[in-house]
Amino acid sequence: MHNILICDDQPDIVNALKIYLAPEGYGLFEAFTGAQAVEIVEKEDIHLVLLDIMMPVMDGIAAAEKIREFSNIPILFLTAKSETEDLVQGLNAGADDYITKPFVPAEVLARVRSHLRRYEKLGSHVQETEDELTLGGIALNDRTKAVSVEGRSVSLTPTEYSILRLLMRHPGVVYSTKALYEAVWQEAPFGSEGAVAVHIRHLREKIEINPSEPRYLKVVWGQGYKMEEKG
Helix, strand or coil, rough: CCEEEEEEHHHHHHHHHHHHHHHCEEEEEECCCHHHHHHHHHHCCCCCCEEEECCCCHHHHHHHHCCCCCCCCCCEEECCCHHHHHHHHHHHHHCCCEEEECCCCCHHHHHHHHHHHHHHHHHHEECCCEEEEEEECEECCCCCCCCCCCCEECCCHHHHHHHHHHHHHHHCEECHHHHHHHHHHHCCCCCHHHHHHHHHHHHHHHHHCCCCCCCCEEEEECCCECCCCCC
């Protein structure tokens, strides 16, 4: 059984989400501040967090950053705002996805199921320490900014490094060109999305043995890009 933590400072929203999720057989935990959420994830066997952004004591951004210090479980932000700044902050804090209020129950269930499947499937293939991310033969050290592929050192530009780090932190998660641009450049693209494709191409040339048949960095046609070791 999967355990899900629902954290929102509005009890009505927490109760509504519990009504949506309870029939699926999930173990449900609740919190009303970011600090409570961090404490529960530390103490309990939580597999996914639904986390509001705007909360007292500790907001969702700060809570996500704390959780990411010791856990790579999926974090889905609950937000009533659609501003780019909030969504980019969420991605940078380590969120895997977001759901905009008011909720559509079918969408909530679909997102939760999808991220739990990815976590189960990919969790055993990705290890994260304080400084290093690894996926298959790729190793990224965030302290030294060094990247290697099958033991061979690879030289990346800062932008290429930022893209790789973001995708490696969220294996299997598909980022649209717009979302990728906003997360890495930290600004709205305003027609500059084409820059992402250029950097992706250069990055593939450096980390893939055969860029035309990528093992790691893949295009999901019509949706975006994801990092995933080819089975």
